[in-house]
Amino acid sequence: MRNTEYLLYKKFIEEHLLDFLPEIDHKSIVVYEAMKYSLSAGGKRLRPALLLGACEFCGGDIRGALPYACAIEYIHTYSLIHDDLPAMDNDVLRRGMPTNHIVFGDAIAILAGDGLLSSAFEAMSKDLLLYFDDMANLKKRVRALYEIAKGSGCRGMIAGQIADVEAEGKQCSREMLDYIHCNKTGALITAAVKAGAHIGGAGGDMLMNLTDYAENLGLAFQIADDILDVCGDENEMGKKPGADCERNKSTYPGLYGLDESRKRVSELTSTALKVLSPYYDNAEFFTSVATELATRAS
Amino acid sequence: MRNTEYLLYKKFIEEHLLDFLPEIDHKSIVVYEAMKYSLSAGGKRLRPALLLGACEFCGGDIRGALPYACAIEYIHTYSLIHDDLPAMDNDVLRRGMPTNHIVFGDAIAILAGDGLLSSAFEAMSKDLLLYFDDMANLKKRVRALYEIAKGSGCRGMIAGQIADVEAEGKQCSREMLDYIHCNKTGALITAAVKAGAHIGGAGGDMLMNLTDYAENLGLAFQIADDILDVCGDENEMGKKPGADCERNKSTYPGLYGLDESRKRVSELTSTALKVLSPYYDNAEFFTSVATELATRAS
Numbered sequence: 001m002r003n004t005e006y007l008l009y010k011k012f013i014e015e016h017l018l019d020f021l022p023e024i025d026h027k028s029i030v031v032y033e034a035m036k037y038s039l040s041a042g043g044k045r046l047r048p049a050l051l052l053g054a055c056e057f058c059g060g061d062i063r064g065a066l067p068y069a070c071a072i073e074y075i076h077t078y079s080l081i082h083d084d085l086p087a088m089d090n091d092v093l094r095r096g097m098p099t100n101h102i103v104f105g106d107a108i109a110i111l112a113g114d115g116l117l118s119s120a121f122e123a124m125s126k127d128l129l130l131y132f133d134d135m136a137n138l139k140k141r142v143r144a145l146y147e148i149a150k151g152s153g154c155r156g157m158i159a160g161q162i163a164d165v166e167a168e169g170k171q172c173s174r175e176m177l178d179y180i181h182c183n184k185t186g187a188l189i190t191a192a193v194k195a196g197a198h199i200g201g202a203g204g205d206m207l208m209n210l211t212d213y214a215e216n217l218g219l220a221f222q223i224a225d226d227i228l229d230v231c232g233d234e235n236e237m238g239k240k241p242g243a244d245c246e247r248n249k250s251t252y253p254g255l256y257g258l259d260e261s262r263k264r265v266s267e268l269t270s271t272a273l274k275v276l277s278p279y280y281d282n283a284e285f286f287t288s289v290a291t292e293l294a295t296r297a298s
Numbered sequence: 299m300r301n302t303e304y305l306l307y308k309k310f311i312e313e314h315l316l317d318f319l320p321e322i323d324h325k326s327i328v329v330y331e332a333m334k335y336s337l338s339a340g341g342k343r344l345r346p347a348l349l350l351g352a353c354e355f356c357g358g359d360i361r362g363a364l365p366y367a368c369a370i371e372y373i374h375t376y377s378l379i380h381d382d383l384p385a386m387d388n389d390v391l392r393r394g395m396p397t398n399h400i401v402f403g404d405a406i407a408i409l410a411g412d413g414l415l416s417s418a419f420e421a422m423s424k425d426l427l428l429y430f431d432d433m434a435n436l437k438k439r440v441r442a443l444y445e446i447a448k449g450s451g452c453r454g455m456i457a458g459q460i461a462d463v464e465a466e467g468k469q470c471s472r473e474m475l476d477y478i479h480c481n482k483t484g485a486l487i488t489a490a491v492k493a494g495a496h497i498g499g500a501g502g503d504m505l506m507n508l509t510d511y512a513e514n515l516g517l518a519f520q521i522a523d524d525i526l527d528v529c530g531d532e533n534e535m536g537k538k539p540g541a542d543c544e545r546n547k548s549t550y551p552g553l554y555g556l557d558e559s560r561k562r563v564s565e566l567t568s569t570a571l572k573v574l575s576p577y578y579d580n581a582e583f584f585t586s587v588a589t590e591l592a593t594r595a596s
Contacts, residue, residue: 021452027477028457030464035452082412087385087404106385107463110408111456114380117412118451121419125444132437139430142440146423153416154319154333158409159326165405166328179325 001044003288009049012062013069020070020123034104034112035119038077041095046221046289047188048073051196053285054210058200064137065199067127068144071120072192075152078116079188081109083161117152124148144195151191160184164249172250178219180250185225186218209275216272217290220265224297226251227261262298269294299342301586307347310360311367318368318421332402332410333417336375339393344519344587345486346371349494351583352508356498362435363497365425366442369418370490373450376414377486379407381459415450422446442493449489458482462547470548476517478548483523484516510573515588518566522595524549525559560596567592 001007017039024032048069055065062069084091084099085106092102101109124145131138150156160183167176193214197207230253252261272290276283299305315337322330346367353363360367382389382397383404390400399407422443429436448454458481465474491512495505528551550559570588574581 022448023453025453025457027474028452028460028464028481031452031456031460078412082408085385085408087383087408108460110380110383110385111460111463114376114411114415115452115456115460117415118447118456122444122447122451125440125447128440129444132440135433138436138440142423142426142430142436146420146427149416149420149423150320153420154326154329154413155321155323158329158413158416159323162326162329162406162409162413165409166326176325183326 001049001289001292003285003292005053005285006049006289009052009062010045012052012066013045013048013073016066017070017073020067020074021119022122030104030108031112031115034100034108035074035077035116037103038081038094038100038112039073039116041097043095045073047076047192050189050214050289051192051199053289054193054196054202055200056196057210057279057282057285058197058202058206060196060200065144065196067123068141068148068195068199069192071123072148072188072195074116074120074123075148075157076188078113078120079152079157079161081113081116085109088165121145121149140198140201143198147191147194147198151187151194156183156187156191158183160187167250170250172255174255177250177252177255181219181222182215185222186215189218189221190214206279209278212275213272213286213290216268216275217293220268220272220290221293223252223261223265223268224293226253227258227265227297229253230258265294265297299347299587299590301583301590303351303583304347304587307350307360308343310350310364311343311346311371314364315368315371318365318372319417320420328402328406329410329413332398332406333372333375333414335401336379336392336398336410337371337414339395341393343371345374345490348487348512348587349490349497351587352491352494352500353498354494355508355577355580355583356495356500356504358494358498363442363494365421366439366446366493366497367490369421370446370486370493372414372418372421373446373455374486376411376418377450377455377459379411379414383407386463419443419447438496438499441496445489445492445496449485449492454481454485454489456481458485465548468548470553472553475548475550475553479517479520480513483520484513487516487519488512504577507573507576511570511584511588514566514570514573515591518563518570518588519591521550521559521563521566522591524551525556525563525595527551528556563592563595 018036021035051069051072052062052065056062080094081100083089084094085101091099100112128138128141131141160180163180164184190211193210197210269290273287276286316334319333349367349370350360350363354360378392379398381387382392383399389397398410426436426439429439458478461478462482488509491508495508567588571585574584
């Protein structure tokens with residue numbers, strides 16, 4: 001990402017990413033080390049950046065949204081740690097580094113994932129306690145918490161992961177593939193944007209338009225990722241391309257070919273940009289994110 | 299448990315235990331089936347019963363505490379599913395039935411655990427939305443949510459699980475063993491009592507005394523469990539006794555022998571009962587629970 005606001009958000013998140021984990025306890029420090037290992041392994045920080053971007057776009061202060069931004073990165077990171085386990089995708093590399101279970105063993109990796117998911121909710125619920133004298137802001141934050149819980153749960157991210165596991169090695173319909181993508185990747189991206197918008201104080205049309213933007217962006221992002229898995233550069237990706245194909249995963253390029261997949265990314269990106277047209281004067285962050293994510297796969 | 303209130307709470311919980319899971323989605327129904335399988339496998343329902351008991355004891359309505367009671371049982375159940383995985387304790391039986399991963403496979407079991415943990419927080423945060431016009435109750439529930447998040451997190455239950463994994467096969471100090479027990483089992487039991495007390499409106503001394511009670515009860519409960527693992531009945535336990543010893547787990551009976559362990563259970567139970575003495579007229583539920591749990595191991 002080259003957008004200046006994005007880079008500032010990313011820097012801000014990375015500076016504070018460990019601040020909302022529970023305090024270190026030396027008797028069980030390995031869970032902290034394992035969580036920190038995966039949190040510090042880089043990545044785009046797309047979800048927390050979108051959360052902060054949405055908050056600021058809607059008139060909120062990004063400092064107040066930080067616990068939620070970090071929480072959503074904890075949730076994304078836990079999902080990667082569990083996804084990489086031998087029982088799941090059995091990946092040994094992530095972002096160019098050995099995966100969590102390769103370094104810490106399967107048992108600690110399972111618990112580090114559980115720990116990150118728990119820490120996300122601990123951080124957000126602890127934040128709520130700070131707003132007992134500020135009811136308007138307390139309500140905004142409860143709404144954000146609920147969006148994140150829903151987006152990461154069994155009708156969101158986990159639904160997508162389950163359907164993905166179940167579809168492995170099978171012929172997959174377009175409807176099912178959209179379902180997997182929309183949930184596995186899209187739900188948390190949408191939750192990030194909606195949570196940020198809630199904290200920023202958005203309602204009505206603006207919330208609806210941002211949700212629409214996020215849903216299109218999420219799907220475009222996942223298809224672009226599938227395209228990169230076919231023809232991306234190993235160094236840039238930090239893992240071997242072709243893993244989806246080896247694992248018999250259903251992907252857009254696998255089902256429809258590269259050209260059709262690129263066309264779909266471009267259509268989804270156009271739709272994402274179009275819904276933001278009422279706010280073009282102010283929406284450069286969002287339009288840049290959508291355009292840059294689409295360009296990766298072109 | 300034979301206490302009448304306990305049995306009523308247990309019945310109430312079991313009648314409503316699935317009510318707070320997200321609605322079934324047929325495209326990812328297997329996660330629902332796997333969660334339901336473990337939730338419906340029986341068990342004492344100790345944590346949710348304590349939560350409802352504490353709520354009622356403090357003057358609250360147990361119907362309003364139900365989402366939190368179910369959430370804490372979801373969290374307890376997720377921890378059992380993940381604990382039983384081959385990478386962790388590798389257990390094939392739980393409560394007399396094949397463990398989750400034996401029935402659904404490791405990948406689905408990991409995701410079912412993640413799903414239950416997520417559903418717990420989704421249920422509680424959804425409940426908060428219902429109290430936007432009732433600030434006093436909203437605050438009580440936010441406090442309950444935070445207690446549960448903390449108790450199940452990296453300074454609570456997960457800390458105990460990590461220390462337990464790390465201690466396997468090693469000589470363990472009494473301090474470390476207390477740490478494992480207090481966190482692995484005690485933290486969620488304490489969180490249940492505190493969350494119920496918050497929802498019921500307790501503050502000050504009563505909250506402190508109930509916390510004290512719960513901490514002693516939690517440790518007594520875990521030592522009693524270790525004693526049962528040595529000399530319990532397979533049919534009653536629903537799993538093979540002697541598993542801790544086989545796995546080289548540090549336990550009270552292993553370190554101090556059965557007599558000393560029974561003495562400690564009895565001391566902890568006495569302390570638990572003593573802190574409740576100001577409320578004896580009204581505390582039969584709590585005193586029965588402590589006495590009955592201790593009797594199991596005598």
